Amino acid sequence: MSDESPYTLQRDLEEDERHAFWADIVADRVESRDPDEPIVVKGGISPSGVPHLGNVNEIMRGYYVAEVLRERGHEVRQVFTADDRDPLRKLPRTLCDLEGNLVDLGEVDAGALGRNLGAPYTDIPDPFGCCDSYGDHFSTIIQDSADAVDVPIDLVSNTEMYENGDLEEVTRFVLEHRDRAREVLSAYQDKVDEDYVPFNPICEECGKITETVTSVDLEGETPTVEYECTDMDAGDQTIDGCGHEGTATLREGKMPWRFEWPAQWQVLGVDFEPFGKDHAEGSWPSGQDVARNVFEIEPPVPMVYEWFTLEGQPFSSSEGNVILVSDVLELLEPEVLRYFFAKDPSKARDFSIERLDQLVDEFDRLEAIYFDEIEADEDEAAFAERVYPLVVEEPREERIRLPYTFAAVLGMFDDPDLREDVARKEGHIPDDAPEWAVEDALARVEKARNWARRTANEFDYELKRTEIPDHDFDAATEDALAELADFIEAGHEPDEIQGEIYETAKRHDVDVGDFFGAGYRLFFDEDQGPKLGPFLAKVDREFVVARLRRER
């Protein structure tokens, strides 16, 4: 088979290859290769630092293909490699603890990390002291992220695969055929010369990964290499080698990435792997060449996905432009996040917290289309029909979704009963709704409340119930407030109260805008707020009256 474009979703398709959902296109290609069961879908990242939402591509894109294949009756294993034998090449400026809180490098033992530059992630102590190693720390967060979006991954440590011998045979193979390996890779990398050896041992003296192998001995019972611990280039800086000369087994080191990746394909039997566009023009061409012409295996079905941005900017933990799965799930339901990753992977997208309501609205629409509650054109309907069941745990028609911004409005009340009451009065909860549906619907209020807080947007108001905000009104305003209190005490409808606010202000010759401002001050300690009449009508009357009289 000749070179294969990794842009699997961007190829021209025949009539019978078209699908509403991209994962079906990939699944077709996987099936057409008649793979052994279980079919293996792989992803992987290097646990080098904060695992942000962008890394979730690596989990979710594979997941949809895995699910589609399962639906078609296949047994599927979704493997995720933590490429944790990779060396730490530079100090991250920002880390995060297991709860996802960002932590500046200065707050941990930076010296300990600095001394470990060049060493495998799994050999570096966890700066937080909670896991077995640096690599383990971040792998744990990756696993937690997958769990949080309910994706069953089989997390495999690359270090473990070397140490337990799973990669030994293939490492031995590539060393045995290192002439061929050199020949193939030299077409992609200039530095590959006749001294190049596709194995980097770990220095037994200083623990760093070294690139200088001086001889290879595959004859003995345990194959080994001899090495000299030399300097390593890492970006613009150099990590010093210690000069030690020693011997390492094939379990005590790693293959360079260009060989390691295809080696993983072989050992794990990978049938499909999605990867970011950074791999599309470099790693993938060499990877498939190495797979076919060094290891003599067929590379997996590839799929390039576009990166997305956060608030229009690239993800960057050091710049603080980063968000973790755990953060996102405080703002919306897992199924909404899963929906985000069901969208076309070949389009670059922006994940905007600022406009998160749009994403949630989109999801709600998908759901409503699926249940035939609203009209949609053919394409959108076909997409909803196919994708919705894969996005939610279980399609249930009786479920209720409060519109996200409405949920944000309800978030201004801290009283759960009041929230439900208002949602019912506004017609968002039907009378015959089952209890679980009401509970689930109201759970969104907390999410939307967090969103309002986080973005400090126009919904970020909080009823100041416990104590009266500082205020300073003139006599006319105070009189007007007292009169309004009497009116409300007498009991009136929301729209009557709204009208009365105007009337009261006019009667006392108070500017209407200022009078509303006084109300917002008293209840929210803000200049602005929600539509005041209906709002006051919904909060318990006793409190409203007392607050208007500035008694508490």
Place this chain on the structure above:
RNA sequence: GGGCCGGUAGCUCAGUUUGGCAGAGCGUCUGGCUUUUAACCAGACGGUCGCGUGUUCAAAUCGCGCCCGGCCCGCCA
């Protein structure tokens, strides 16, 4: 400089394979909800489909040339 991917309404995006009326949601505006104060309802506005060019009865869609953005073409992953 070369290769690849993307560019559709103010925003987020469908539609591009198979050429056939330019689409949705949000936002905006107007109106309604008996009264400028953000929840609800209705309607309207909104477009050089990145630009140019070719093919065609017909181009967002196909060809060619360009522009802009991103990725790769050292190393590493």
